[in-house]
Amino acid sequence: KAGVTQTPRYLIKTRGQQVTLSCSPISGHRSVSWYQQTPGQGLQFLFEYFSETQRNKGNFPGRFSGRQFSNSRSEMNVSTLELGDSALYLCASSTGLTPDTQYFGPGTRLTVL
């Protein structure tokens, strides 16, 4: 079974721009969760999508948004980038049943200059 894939792996943007990150879950998984990881902060939950619906949301500003398509692939968008948005963005897929194992993708390293 193929694992979770994320594209692109690296991105460099400047302040004020917007960015879209993509995540393809493991085949058969209907849930995709997004996390922001910065040094010393661990994994901060952004949001979770299940069957095209946002089921949970973390405490991030509205500049962070996402969506999920009918094939379970998910995208995350960050508008009006700030320097503090520089981070590793990880997505994780699972069946969507609780409790369930989440399998992480390799992440997208975003650098905002």
Place this chain on the structure above:
Amino acid sequence: QQPVQSPQAVILREGEDAVINCSSSKALYSVHWYRQKHGEAPVFLMILLKGGEQKGHEKISASFNEKKQQSSLYLTASQLSYSGTYFCGTGGNDYKLSFGAGTTVTVRA
């Protein structure tokens, strides 16, 4: 709410043991443990469900005390490959995992 992990970091020699603790202020339904090596994605180790279940993965085991809302990860006879940052993720019944800040484990020869 983010669970609290302790210690923040631990240095071991090969063959030594260590315990990593994870505690939450809210009622837990499940605890998930992951290990992340530098530059890589977190890798799933094990999941524990409420009920005081204990699980093992090679020489790594964990326990879950739902009354105390705590979980502990036990690294036994550590190997060099155990180096990395260990995260606990705590789950309620809301399909969301909250992760701790991580515990960095360094195993030296």
